[in-house]
Amino acid sequence: MAVKNFVVGLFDDEAVLFPAVKKVRTAGYKLHDVYTPFPVHGLDHAMGLRETSLHTAGFIYGITGTTTALTFMSWVFNVDWPLNIGGKPHFPLPAFIPITFELTVLFAAVGMVMTFCYLCQLMPGVKKHIFHPRQTDDKFVMVIELTEKSNAEEIKRFLNEAGAHDVNEQRAEAGWWYGRYDKNDEDVYARPVNA
């Protein structure tokens, strides 16, 4: 990832944010991201984001758990060490169900959370640029990326008209890096702008 220039606008209410997102898209500006303090339903559709396929990943992990449990238990009881436990059958499917179910859930849950963290680049020690300290509190922050074609003043005027306030220009690292939030990372921003 690279350092880029952004125009940042603050919104107070999601009711104002929604029409603004639509306007940005019709105007053709490069919408970098919208940061909200809570999940705003429908905002992903308004921004034109693709549906997440995390569910599919979860399903695959679950199936993996099911097969792992069933094959492992069958292998242990029938192949590796067939043991007569009170004359019970070596392939007691009903008795295998509880553990099979538990492993299905375990694999699906752990796999999904890890995939979620990977996709969102979340991990202890990960640092990302915070465009406004209140974007996790009560402000809705719209960030538009500046490209060679776009005019910063024009976008600022546009955001003001759409209902944003505190509109400003920021030079920021767009990706993530290892760092601490209690320290300033000047070197990250010192790199040349990739516009």
Added chain:
Amino acid sequence: MSLKYESTLREPLVDGVKDYHQVTEDIISPIEGKPGKLWYVGFLISLSLLGFGAFSVFWQIYFGVGVWNLNKTIGWGWDITNFVWWVGIGHAGTLISAILLLFRQGWRTGVNRAAEAMTIFAVMCAGQFPIIHMGRVWMAFFILPYPNTRGPVWVNFNSPLLWDVFAISTYFTVSLLFWYSGLIPDFATIRDRAKTKLRKLLYGVAAFGWTGSTKHWQRHEALSLVLAGLSTPLVLSVHTIVSFDFATSVIPGWHTTIFPPYFVAGAIFSGFAMVQTLLIITRKILHLEEYITLGHMEAMNKVIVLTGSVVGCAYLTELFMAWYGANPYEFATFFKYRAAGPLGWSYWIMMTCNVITPQVFWFRKMRRNVMVTFVMSIIVNIGMWFERFVIICTSLYRDYLPSSWSYYRPSWPEVGFYMGTFGLFFTCYFLFAKYFPVIAVAEIKAILKTSGENFKEKMEVYEGESAEQFAKAVHHEHAH
């Protein structure tokens, strides 16, 4: 445009004049301040209980399980009673966070964080009992299926006790993941408003670099929903499997097909009671009465009266089946040694606390009374502890052979161990209440407009206007 509003007639879930920032202030400022005197007192009491528990466990491990008053007849006593009780307590947390999420119950947002924390701490307490009960705890790893040098002799996958190992560890892991993934956005909120360097560092690590990006929220919502979908059958399975420990045996009083649903209902019953106990104290100490409202308590009391009645129904069914099944041993267990006999007193405590007293919650006035709810929540927990005691001990103390009949009372290390888990539970809960947001901040904000008191009032004014007009009005309001 998603501007859907709930009926103004429905009781608001968040009282008072709140906006998004006010919600953050109310819930996060207790974390930033110094804890009150009461917190220190409670924390020290919990720590000393924990210390006594640790000493009792040390004593038991040093001298062996013989220091417990278990005997040849009663092989399971307080230890497994406490195990089942603590696991049951945990269930309300998952129920609130998972099942109520799937059912789109908005009121869960006020209580889910604390309830999930309760689940995790309760399962931590529960897990210790079967492990310590093994006696030689340093051999506990024998229950794990791993290729070993002893044969390889594998674990017995037919055994319900092994199913327990998988069920409890899966339950703990999934609850922990569910809880923590919900906490990440709130940790980011604390991090971004932190004034001190230490707080920025610690919450920065805990927040995993969360920014609140729309794409991330979309994935987060999908994750929560699927985890809820996974936890819903999981929470039912865990206590079902715990009940298999008994139901798959041939002991009269245990060998019953009603056990799985009856155990699950009982677990939810006692779990909700514990949530009530904790939340009534928490809302008082942290001044969160506007977020954990009487409406929340009423909703939970409705669950308590429902599950309490299910449990009562199960007791009566058991009695009926003991008579109708025409098995003399089962009849003797239920009618001679449970309802009467030397341990009969425990049966009647159970009946009173679980079946009779919760019926006060049929009255709206009682459901909405904080003191009544608090007292009832403790009564229910006592009752549910006795339920497990009754199932375990009154089924065992009179077996097929009259010469081995015996009585049971716990020894001090058994009591101490139980007290110790209380210490652990409350130590964890006090730390949680101090350093973690006890209410899911982001989730409260998400329902604030549809069920916040002041927004409901505003909506009466805007009713009939189109969404565009409403957006303009709100925009105008924020312009100054």
